[in-house]
Amino acid sequence: MRVYCASDYYHASRAAANIISAQVIMKPDCVLGLATGSTPIGAYEQLIRWYEKGDLDFSRVHSINLDEYRGLSPENDQSYRYFMNTHLFDSINIDKKNTFVPNGMEEDKEKACRDYDEIIRAHGGIDLQILGLGQNGHIGFNEPGGVFAKGTHCVQLTESTISANARFFASIDEVPKEAYTMGIKSIMQAKKIVVIVSGEGKREIVKRAFTGPITPQVPASVLQLHSDVILVGDEAALEDFPR
Ligand code: F6R
Numbered sequence: 001m002r003v004y005c006a007s008d009y010y011h012a013s014r015a016a017a018n019i020i021s022a023q024v025i026m027k028p029d030c031v032l033g034l035a036t037g038s039t040p041i042g043a044y045e046q047l048i049r050w051y052e053k054g055d056l057d058f059s060r061v062h063s064i065n066l067d068e069y070r071g072l073s074p075e076n077d078q079s080y081r082y083f084m085n086t087h088l089f090d091s092i093n094i095d096k097k098n099t100f101v102p103n104g105m106e107e108d109k110e111k112a113c114r115d116y117d118e119i120i121r122a123h124g125g126i127d128l129q130i131l132g133l134g135q136n137g138h139i140g141f142n143e144p145g146g147v148f149a150k151g152t153h154c155v156q157l158t159e160s161t162i163s164a165n166a167r168f169f170a171s172i173d174e175v176p177k178e179a180y181t182m183g184i185k186s187i188m189q190a191k192k193i194v195v196i197v198s199g200e201g202k203r204e205i206v207k208r209a210f211t212g213p214i215t216p217q218v219p220a221s222v223l224q225l226h227s228d229v230i231l232v233g234d235e236a237a238l239e240d241f242p243r
Pocket residue numbers: 034035036037038039040066067131132133134135138139140141
């Protein structure tokens with residue numbers, strides 16, 4: 001694993017955006033695995049700036065997002081589809097038909113998961129996967145548990161995730177309790193993975209995930225087994241991390 005420690009969030013975001021740009025330039029028809037949450041927003045903003053300058057072309061890029069709340073429609077401003085449209089897709093020349101987010105409105109859980117795995121398979125997997133890190137070690141919505149779930153599945157969100165995400169909703173009761181998420185196997189099959197971490201609140205979990213035992217109790221710890229992971233963070237998140 002390579003570690004890139006930047007002085008602050010802005011510079012960590014620029015570094016992550018540089019890696020994504022390099023991927024798009026080297027392989028214009030690449031498949032990007034994208035994440036939501038607050039951490040990648042800075043990288044997406046930087047990509048938009050470079051696109052506006054004429055330095056990047058997303059017209060042949062495909063994207064596959066990690067997860068979506070079950071029960072939220074794309075028009076709901078808390079859905080991850082809405083997040084991706086407003087934070088990235090609406091501001092670059094990606095063809096929305098080439099962007100994929102699990103269908104939160106599909107009530108049949110098995111069908112929703114099967115369909116999404118088929119989308120990932122039909123694209124030949126992911127070239128570059130962007131990940132944030134949950135404070136409980138989750139990646140996507142793969143929550144701590146007894147096993148590493150392989151394919152797309154429906155999860156019951158943990159109390160810790162529900163309260164961490166409550167900041168985006170009017171009240172904690174409005175946070176959906178279930179989500180569809182890409183599985184660990186699909187994430188691990190990505191050719192390259194960039195994990196972005198920022199802030200003191202992630203310091204402890206970064207250390208546990210990347211230097212502690214590999215266990216489904218800390219889902220991100222499985223990334224220690226991937227051969228091409230770059231951990232990009234700011235000093236606040238990486239202060240205690242051996243480099
Ligand atoms: C979002 C996702 C989550 C977040 C994680 C960190 O698509 O998959 O795993 O990456 O919850 O969220 P932030 O960046 O808000 O700390």
